[in-house]
Amino acid sequence: MTSPFTYDFGYQWTVTWIHVIPLLLGAGAAILGLWLGWRRSIIAMAAIFSLWGLAGLLVLHVVFGINAPMTLPSEQFMTANQGRFVDVGAGSGRAAIGVLRARPNTTATAIDIYSGFWGIEENTPERLMRNARIGGVAERIEAQTADMRKLPFPDSSYDGAVSTYAIDHLRRDDIPIALNEVARVLKPNGEFLLGIVNQDFWVRLSMPIPHFGLAAHRPADPNRWRALLNDSGFDIVEEGTSPATLYWVARKRPVDVSAN
Ligand SMILES: C[S@@+](CC[C@H](N)C(=O)[O-])C[C@H]1O[C@@H](n2cnc3c(N)ncnc32)[C@H](O)[C@@H]1O
Structure with missing residues (x-):
């Protein structure tokens, strides 16, 4: 347990x-x-x-289950339970390990910039892999250092992508760049689970002091995120909340060849 x-x-x-x-x-x-x-x-x-x-x-x-692997907020993400996904801004692996445990036939690449301080102490690929071993998923994941604004993968190389509390940490101008990169490396119809910090009742109850912990995040504007996903080439399949989180499951829109 x-x-x-x-x-x-x-x-x-x-x-x-x-x-x-x-x-x-x-x-x-x-x-x-x-x-x-x-x-x-x-x-x-x-x-x-x-x-x-x-x-x-x-x-x-x-x-929140903050010290446990993420519980999938939606059953609609990688339901087929096959293929490869990338965790963008994976940190110490909470999201990637959560998906790998919920989808036991998938494999993952975890990328993170692994520099600067983003709330995780000694944030390294080694820490992620230690957690992956604890979760029994180390055989199905590799961790590497990379910048989500310039992903080191060819176009259309992943079936899925997940990103939790990472893209929303970027500078405003960098967010569309990272979302475009996620879209680029996904196959057509590839699935994307995006989670961002939501200052909901649970955050306000547990962290009522402004600028402390999760309360330090700027309030999320769902309309803006919907537009950002749409402009990056995604169709939204599901939008929802889980504690402290606003999430979207989206699909990369296939290119409309008839438009050319
Ligand atoms: C708050 S942590 C969240 C980590 C993890 N996704 C989780 O849910 O625990 C934000 C992560 O984004 C990473 N990050 C920030 N900027 C990045 C960039 N340009 N490229 C890749 N990762 C980045 C940080 O290193 C950090 O690990």
Whole structure:
């Protein structure tokens, strides 16, 4: 069974475990207050602080499953359970491993720039491969360093692509470049699962401080992302939400030869 300690995706503890601090501090203060006979309002505030810490922990580890491989948000992605996909901005492998486990006949290439800091400590292909071994999928994935704005693959070379919380981290001008690259390396009708950070109820509950953790992301505008996908040559098959996430399943539009 997967616990929050089974994999090591390298996300900062200030995101994954910060809620332990209010949980323990609040509980400690409430117990001390009861013992020393503090005012009830102060004891209640300490207890609420502790309960919020507990809620934050549950959101991160049960609702988001942040330390576990991604659960596929849609059954419509790579339903045929065959072929090769590329994880664009794969980081420590949470999305690629999730897809490989859900689609056991597929294989994957994971690419990431592996430089700069994007919330993952010691973000390297080796960390991704360690997680792939833990997930039992290491035989079906290779990890390499590459820039998603210039993918080192020929046109039409993949059946699928996945990208989670990566393309939305790019500078605004770079986003269409990366989406065009994903479209270029996909075969016609190739499938694309795109996930971006969504500041939903769960994010606001667990990270209410602005500019902290997932709350640091600019709010997502679904209309803009729909247009970006469309302009990059994708037809949207499904749009939806999962905790902290807005996602799209899209298909690369085949070239209309009759238009030439
Ligand atoms: C927040 S992390 C998400 C990683 C992973 N997809 C996940 O869901 O855990 C963003 C990732 O995008 C990668 N990244 C940023 N710019 C990139 C670029 N130009 N090309 C490839 N990867 C890039 C970062 O190195 C980082 O691993």
